[in-house]
Amino acid sequence: MKIDVLTIFPEFFGQVFDFGIIRRARLAEIVEINVHDIREFTADKHRMVDDRPFGGGDGMVLKPEPIFAAIETLLGTSDRSEYSEGTKVILLTPQGEPLKQSIAKEIADETKRAVIICGRYEGVDERVNETLVTHEISIGDYVLSGGEPAAVVLVDAIVRLLPNALGSDTSAENDSFSDGILDYPHYTRPAEYRGMNVPEVLLNGNHAEIEKWRREKALEKTRSVRHDLLKGANGDM
Numbered sequence: 001m002k003i004d005v006l007t008i009f010p011e012f013f014g015q016v017f018d019f020g021i022i023r024r025a026r027l028a029e030i031v032e033i034n035v036h037d038i039r040e041f042t043a044d045k046h047r048m049v050d051d052r053p054f055g056g057g058d059g060m061v062l063k064p065e066p067i068f069a070a071i072e073t074l075l076g077t078s079d080r081s082e083y084s085e086g087t088k089v090i091l092l093t094p095q096g097e098p099l100k101q102s103i104a105k106e107i108a109d110e111t112k113r114a115v116i117i118c119g120r121y122e123g124v125d126e127r128v129n130e131t132l133v134t135h136e137i138s139i140g141d142y143v144l145s146g147g148e149p150a151a152v153v154l155v156d157a158i159v160r161l162l163p164n165a166l167g168s169d170t171s172a173e174n175d176s177f178s179d180g181i182l183d184y185p186h187y188t189r190p191a192e193y194r195g196m197n198v199p200e201v202l203l204n205g206n207h208a209e210i211e212k213w214r215r216e217k218a219l220e221k222t223r224s225v226r227h228d229l230l231k232g233a234n235g236d237m
């Protein structure tokens with residue numbers, strides 16, 4: 001997969017893609033990630049990336065011209081009906097569809113080429129959305145100053161789902177959310193720490209019992225902090 005990130009703050013991404021699973025996936029050429037400064041695609045002498053909103057109001061709005069130019073340079077067209085198969089242009093804004101594991105999975109499975117546009121909180125000219133964008137995504141119901149942190153979240157969520165991105169000893173299938181509920185509690189050595197003991201069931205090697213305990217704990221946790229997830233979860237509620 002090839003991912004291009006469009007941002008007015010390219011330095012924000014300095015080292016964020018140089019660690020752990022994302023770094024490994026890049027080195028293994030499972031994914032290529034390039035960050036581009038939207039300002040590099042301006043054509044005016046002041047290199048303006050934003051301007052005041054028509055109709056008035058607070059803040060600045062990202063101008064369409066440099067974003068159209070960037071997409072034309074990267075994808076060869078600014079008409080989304082002409083994108084190659086497997087191309088997605090994702091706009092990150094608080095107005096987008098809330099990111100879920102199922103969306104990350106769909107993108108990981110179907111995408112060869114992703115361009116991620118980092119919006120800014122005050123807005124992006126709507127013609128970008130109308131013409132270039134195939135998916136508008138939000139990472140949750142809270143306000144970020146810009147889409148940059150959201151881009152890091154989205155890239156991480158996608159890349160770890162790409163074939164062979166995780167080591168052979170780990171699998172995305174066992175992740176929290178892959179079965180629609182939260183993860184069970186984990187323990188490692190020592191078996192007793194400052195008087196706190198690891199649950200006996202995990203020490204006795206009975207794998208059927210361990211499975212059952214984990215499922216119960218996962219459901220208990222989900223019921224207590226994320227009751228909304230249980231509508232539609234596998235198994236009993």
Ligand code: 6GU
Nearest residue numbers: 092093139140144146150
């Ligand atoms: Cl993608 N952008 C901004 N600015 N705020 C957000 C968001 C995105 N997702 C949640 N809040």
